[in-house]
Amino acid sequence: MDNSMPVVSKMYCSSTPAALMIRRRPMVVNGGGFVVTDFSHTVVFIVDGCGILGSKGELMVKDSDGEQILFISRKGGIVQVLSTRNKWNGYSMDYQGKNKLVFSLTDPKSCIAKGAPVRIHIEPKRHCNNWDFEVCGSFADRNCTIIDCTGKIVAQMGKKELIESNDFYHVTVQSGCDQAFIIGVMAVLDNIHGESTRC
Numbered sequence: 001m002d003n004s005m006p007v008v009s010k011m012y013c014s015s016t017p018a019a020l021m022i023r024r025r026p027m028v029v030n031g032g033g034f035v036v037t038d039f040s041h042t043v044v045f046i047v048d049g050c051g052i053l054g055s056k057g058e059l060m061v062k063d064s065d066g067e068q069i070l071f072i073s074r075k076g077g078i079v080q081v082l083s084t085r086n087k088w089n090g091y092s093m094d095y096q097g098k099n100k101l102v103f104s105l106t107d108p109k110s111c112i113a114k115g116a117p118v119r120i121h122i123e124p125k126r127h128c129n130n131w132d133f134e135v136c137g138s139f140a141d142r143n144c145t146i147i148d149c150t151g152k153i154v155a156q157m158g159k160k161e162l163i164e165s166n167d168f169y170h171v172t173v174q175s176g177c178d179q180a181f182i183i184g185v186m187a188v189l190d191n192i193h194g195e196s197t198r199c
Contacts, residue, residue, distance in 0.1 A: 007102050007122055007181035008070055008092045016175050020044060022186065024167040024195065033197055034190065036183055045180065047187045049197025059187045059197055061180060068093045070102075070184045074191075088188050090181075103132075103181065105188050118192075120146075120185065139189040142169040146185060155182045 006013050021041075024034045036045035046062040057074030075087040086107050091099035101123045108116040118135040128149035137144030139157070146155040154177045159169050171186060173179045191197045 007178040008090075008184070009178070009180065012069075012178050012180040013176055014173075014179065018173045018175075018179055020171045020173065020179065020183070022169050022171060024190075034187075045183045047183065047190075047197060049187070049191060057191075059184075059191060061184050061187060063180075069180055071099060072184055072188060086192070090184050090188075103184070105185065107188075107192050118189070133185075135185070135189065140193050144189075146182065155185075157186070 019039050021037045021039065022034050023037070025032055033046070033048045035043060036047070037043050043064045045064070046066065048060045048062070049058075059072040060068055061070035061072070063069050069092065070090055071093055072088055072090045075089060088105040088107075089101055090103040090105070092102045093099055103123060104121045105118065106121075107118045119131040120133040120135075122132040131149060133146050133148055133154065135144055135146055137157075142157055142159040144157050145153050147153055153174065155171055155173045157169060157171045171182060173182050187197055
């Protein structure tokens with residue numbers, strides 16, 4: 001599988017690994033969500049959740065200029081209610097505001113499916129049969145990786161050294177992998193675990 005293929009846009013793929021810092025924003029002051037910077041403290045992405053958007057199950061990833069680049073929503077409806085998994089859809093947004101489905105993420109929601117992996121499917125379909133990426137480890141402990149269907153690590157998350165708070169953590173995105181896509185996945189994981197993007 002070719003991980004250099006962009007998910008959101010090739011402008012968010014780097015030829016070298018990217019180390020990104022994530023800082024959660026307080027719900028009471030800034031409406032929640034988080035800010036993503038590089039290690040020189042330059043803002044790269046901004047993630048808004050329902051505290052700003054006003055709707056549960058909706059997330060927005062913006063670039064450093066505040067332009068909307070990725071809209072993510074939790075799928076609803078009767079079929080979803082009866083399912084053992086939640087489904088999230090990520091849509092890239094162009095300059096005209098048009099949405100194009102670029103990925104779907106499924107996570108277990110019941111005690112029957114607990115322990116099942118969080119899996120991500122890329123649109124249009126790629127070379128993998130059942131899933132394109134999988135989240136391994138514990139987001140809540142800030143110790144997880146995202147692997148592709150061949151088992152290759154494409155992103156790894158960890159706590160910032162010397163800071164014991166879950167409000168600051170880092171993500172290393174491997175070269176060729178779409179950083180906006182990885183931050184979109186982090187936003188969904190944040191919401192699933194009831195953190196800064198959730199009301």
